Amino acid sequence: MTALLEAQDLGRFFGNQPVFQSVTLAIQTGQHLALLGSSGGGKSTLLRLLAGLDAPEQGRIWIDGKLVSEPRRVLVPPHQRGLAMVFQDLALWPALTALENVLLGLGQDGSARRERIERAKDALEKCRVGSLASRKPAALSIGQQQRVALARALAVRPKLLLLDEAFASLDLPLKQELMGELEQLVGQFGLTLLLVTHDPFEACVLCTHALVLEGGGVVEQGRLSDLLAAPVSRTLQAFARQPRLW
Amino acid sequence: MNAMIRSDILEQPGKWRIIGITTGFLIVATPALVLMFVTTGAVPGRIGSLIGGAFGWAILRSLAVASLAAVFSLAVGLPAGIVAALYDFSARRLLLGLLALPLLLPSFIQAIGLSLLRPVLGLSADGFLSGLSGVALSFALFGIPLVLFITLASVRGISRSQVDAARLAGGEWHVVGCVARSVFSAAALAGALAGVLTLSDPGPGQILGYNGAAAEILVSFASQYDFALATRQCLLLAGVVFVLSLPVALRLAPRLATGLLARDVTPVPLTRNRAASHAGPALLLGLLVFILVLPLAGFVRPLFGNFPVGRVAQEVARTLGDTLAYGTMAGLLAVVLGVALAACAGRSAKMRIGVLCGLVLVLAAPPSLGALGWIHLAGVSPASLDPVLRSMFTVSLALALRFFPIVTLFAMRGLGTVSPSWAGAAAVHGVSFPKFVQKVLAPWLAPAVLMAALLVVLLATADVSSVLLLHPPGRGSLPLAIFTVMANAPESLVGALCLAYVGGAAGLLGLGWWLVNTFKTKS
Numbered sequence: 090m091t092a093l094l095e096a097q098d099l100g101r102f103f104g105n106q107p108v109f110q111s112v113t114l115a116i117q118t119g120q121h122l123a124l125l126g127s128s129g130g131g132k133s134t135l136l137r138l139l140a141g142l143d144a145p146e147q148g149r150i151w152i153d154g155k156l157v158s159e160p161r162r163v164l165v166p167p168h169q170r171g172l173a174m175v176f177q178d179l180a181l182w183p184a185l186t187a188l189e190n191v192l193l194g195l196g197q198d199g200s201a202r203r204e205r206i207e208r209a210k211d212a213l214e215k216c217r218v219g220s221l222a223s224r225k226p227a228a229l230s231i232g233q234q235q236r237v238a239l240a241r242a243l244a245v246r247p248k249l250l251l252l253d254e255a256f257a258s259l260d261l262p263l264k265q266e267l268m269g270e271l272e273q274l275v276g277q278f279g280l281t282l283l284l285v286t287h288d289p290f291e292a293c294v295l296c297t298h299a300l301v302l303e304g305g306g307v308v309e310q311g312r313l314s315d316l317l318a319a320p321v322s323r324t325l326q327a328f329a330r331q332p333r334l335w
Numbered sequence: 336m337n338a339m340i341r342s343d344i345l346e347q348p349g350k351w352r353i354i355g356i357t358t359g360f361l362i363v364a365t366p367a368l369v370l371m372f373v374t375t376g377a378v379p380g381r382i383g384s385l386i387g388g389a390f391g392w393a394i395l396r397s398l399a400v401a402s403l404a405a406v407f408s409l410a411v412g413l414p415a416g417i418v419a420a421l422y423d424f425s426a427r428r429l430l431l432g433l434l435a436l437p438l439l440l441p442s443f444i445q446a447i448g449l450s451l452l453r454p455v456l457g458l459s460a461d462g463f464l465s466g467l468s469g470v471a472l473s474f475a476l477f478g479i480p481l482v483l484f485i486t487l488a489s490v491r492g493i494s495r496s497q498v499d500a501a502r503l504a505g506g507e508w509h510v511v512g513c514v515a516r517s518v519f520s521a522a523a524l525a526g527a528l529a530g531v532l533t534l535s536d537p538g539p540g541q542i543l544g545y546n547g548a549a550a551e552i553l554v555s556f557a558s559q560y561d562f563a564l565a566t567r568q569c570l571l572l573a574g575v576v577f578v579l580s581l582p583v584a585l586r587l588a589p590r591l592a593t594g595l596l597a598r599d600v601t602p603v604p605l606t607r608n609r610a611a612s613h614a615g616p617a618l619l620l621g622l623l624v625f626i627l628v629l630p631l632a633g634f635v636r637p638l639f640g641n642f643p644v645g646r647v648a649q650e651v652a653r654t655l656g657d658t659l660a661y662g663t664m665a666g667l668l669a670v671v672l673g674v675a676l677a678a679c680a681g682r683s684a685k686m687r688i689g690v691l692c693g694l695v696l697v698l699a700a701p702p703s704l705g706a707l708g709w710i711h712l713a714g715v716s717p718a719s720l721d722p723v724l725r726s727m728f729t730v731s732l733a734l735a736l737r738f739f740p741i742v743t744l745f746a747m748r749g750l751g752t753v754s755p756s757w758a759g760a761a762a763v764h765g766v767s768f769p770k771f772v773q774k775v776l777a778p779w780l781a782p783a784v785l786m787a788a789l790l791v792v793l794l795a796t797a798d799v800s801s802v803l804l805l806h807p808p809g810r811g812s813l814p815l816a817i818f819t820v821m822a823n824a825p826e827s828l829v830g831a832l833c834l835a836y837v838g839g840a841a842g843l844l845g846l847g848w849w850l851v852n853t854f855k856t857k858s
Contacts, residue, residue, distance in 0.1 A: 137759070140759075140763060141762075142343065142759050142762055142763070166341065166762070166765070167762045167763045167765075168762065168763060168764055168765025169765070172763070173763060173764075174759070174760070174763045176756040176759060176760060177756070178754050178756050179756075180754060180756035180757050180759060180760035182757055182760075182761075182774065182775045183775075183778075183779060184774065184775065184778035184779060185774060185775070189774075193761075193764070193766055193770070193774055194760070194764040194766070195764070196764065196765065196766055196767075196770065241760075241764070245764065
């Protein structure tokens, strides 16, 4: 397997305070990696660096072997990195309908408008919100909004899908339903997945590998099953200690 | 592709922000700076000599009016604001809407109303509705709703659970007490701002016989034609206003900066209870009678049996086009400057506080400061610049530079409610910056910016000082026409013109409200 994304010695600071330092990671093509850690630990910040939304203060990032970010510089902008992202608050544009949200997301790919409309409709259908294409986000339930956000991400046919706490605000039944559907879609599209979450349960459902970010650095990383067998980080220790209540 | 502006540029830090803010405020301050550094080379000593003379007394009179108006506005506006913010009662929204109207009327119109009311109430020309008390009362008609609405907005920063906790701890009076303590400083600052704003307003003092410093400047320029004296007086007044408004600005700006950001707070729901259902309407209705109906009654009294329809129609027809042109152009220019400044401030707390501080100072500055600066600039510039410096555009520009802070405030509030991830998603999907603005930001900000533009249009059409000093010959506005004829024209004509103006302003406000709501519903 080749590394689709590699990051070396990444560091990010707020003023003089490090959010994290010396973070090194690699995601292989087809791998499903969970980025775990406590709240406020810098997981989303790290994801923004990988997406190219912010430049790292230290370290470098490669995608498909090409250098895309170096200290204080984004060399390849986010939309040219072959990735898509579902944000924590979903980031659906409120004045646009579901279809327009997906269409605007396809705006820069150079294909004909008719083809883009077909692709957008297809993505909405695959995410089971095809019948809601003409509705604006405010007229959709949270689950439907989640599906539209996912459709917007999948429509660009990314190699790497980034999910930033995308299920955090959902109740358990809806979360399980959506994660099940996402698992199918990811398999169907053959995507590489990077999931940011503070909930190891989500990681167990969707990912095979994990990296735990705590105290400003990587505490452990590897196969999730191996990590859970002998957890080192507070996050996974707490998860492993949870009593079975049923 | 790398060279294009990224759609998340408004979420990124950069030197362009500070450059934009500095440039914006430099444009605003240009006329005042010209006046300070070019016109009056060796003036400091001569400005000092004004303090001991008649102008010094005029400043003291202005300060007395400002203090009284501030205290009165706070004493009435704070309790009314708390009741309106906490309790639901019949016609609450309608009453609040009507109470907003005095904020948009020229102060001299209300002063005219009070002066015309004196004979009805059997008060003499030197009675309660004249002199210091009359002028302070006239300004309080603006200050009370200002404090009321700032209080109303401040209560929105208190969470539902905080109010519930207070209610559990000590009942309804405890809630009112806790809320009052929590919003008092914001209301007091609003009262202080209302007081400071009176310093630069010449109208009520001239009408009700208690000339302040701003009126003296107008007299020096428009009656005595002494530009140099008017300039010195204006600079001295600006200095006093600056010294007084700076502490207000420094205290108010951080609060506003926080208040304008969207927060995840469940707002206090309106409560219905028996006492409030009677006291609320009574209080707001009483206030409405006091700040709107009484001045209007003053206009109406001389009209019984003698409504000069022809003269009013003639005067309105003569000035309506120019009045609307000044207002509309000022609104457009204010939107450009106001939105640009809000975008430059972004989410940075320091930038927002700095910009807000500057906005309070701009709002408090005497309008004559800018106007006299433009006059001087026009005097020393080549004739080829006349279309910019001696035209209706000049008047609109001066008005826009005075009232753009309103647009900035609304735009900052609007941008504060934009989720940063909208721009992030646009960047990930390669949406260009112009497309992002067109499809996402503009529709989101449009209702707020439209409303702010409408307020600027109304305030600009209400202005007298800048229009009086800058208007090209024969291109006056309706308020200016009223201001000019009020001393010599029959009471019925003055009353009818004032009534026409108030009706027009209310109509424009209603139309704007309807437009904004229609836009909101559609989008």
